[in-house]
Amino acid sequence: MKQLFTLAIGAFLLIATGCSHKVTRIDPSETPDISGTWNNTDSRLTAEEMINQSLGDKWLTNHMQVKGKKPVVIVGFVNNKSHEHIEAETFMKDLERSFIATDKVGLVQSGQKREELRAEKADQQTNSTTSTMKKFGLEKGADYILQGSINSIVDAYKRKKTATYQVNLELTNIETNEVVWIGDKKIAKYVKN
Numbered sequence: 001m002k003q004l005f006t007l008a009i010g011a012f013l014l015i016a017t018g019c020s021h022k023v024t025r026i027d028p029s030e031t032p033d034i035s036g037t038w039n040n041t042d043s044r045l046t047a048e049e050m051i052n053q054s055l056g057d058k059w060l061t062n063h064m065q066v067k068g069k070k071p072v073v074i075v076g077f078v079n080n081k082s083h084e085h086i087e088a089e090t091f092m093k094d095l096e097r098s099f100i101a102t103d104k105v106g107l108v109q110s111g112q113k114r115e116e117l118r119a120e121k122a123d124q125q126t127n128s129t130t131s132t133m134k135k136f137g138l139e140k141g142a143d144y145i146l147q148g149s150i151n152s153i154v155d156a157y158k159r160k161k162t163a164t165y166q167v168n169l170e171l172t173n174i175e176t177n178e179v180v181w182i183g184d185k186k187i188a189k190y191v192k193n
Contacts (some may be wrong), residue, residue, distance in 0.1 A: 036163060036191030038086045038150075046167050046185045047094035054146075054171055055104050059180035063143065072106040073099060073171070074142035082152035082165060091167075095146065108142050144180065146171050159193040 026032070033039060054060075063071045075096050080086045099107050109117060124133045148169035155162045164186060171181040 036189045037084050042187055043091045043094050047098045050169055050183050050185050051098035053183045054181050055102055057181050070105055071143040072108055072140055073144045073146055074108050074110045076145045076147040079149040082150050083154050086150055108140055142174055144171050145174055161191045164188045
């Protein structure tokens with residue numbers, strides 16, 4: 001019985017040590033491409049490149065000539081139509097961060113965050129002092145909305161696979177509905193297992 005108990009403990013320790021793993025922290029800006037799927041480096045680099053593309057286009061110069069001030073942009077929804085789960089909100093935040101970093105456009109909140117801000121203003125109307133209360137009707141209106149999609153094409157055979165991601169973005173003048181810029185970025189990955 002004692003031998004059986006010792007054998008069971010030994011087997012448990014063998015299994016427990018065989019299942020252990022090592023975690024090493026890495027710099028998030030240098031994520032290695034382990035699986036070949038969309039990752040945070042793809043998201044960040046695509047956002048930076050596409051925002052730079054858009055701000056180098058003539059719509060920005062035209063806006064500045066007509067209005068005399070930098071445009072205000074809202075980042076709308078980016079729809080994930082790819083073959084895998086991609087958190088679109090992460091990519092949208094990368095777009096917003098890239099817009100802010102350039103200081104060439106103003107950026108306003110969209111969606112649920114805008115509604116949360118309005119709810120806070122409504123709460124302040126009854127719960128804040130008059131001198132600190134934020135008023136309704138003073139929001140900065142966006143001139144343009146940026147919207148888009150993430151698409152993918154996968155080709156696989158046996159242990160080889162290519163995945164091509166295409167991000168399409170459109171910038172639209174909110175007042176006129178005129179599309180003032182269209183951009184796309186492709187990322188292709190070859191994975192061999």
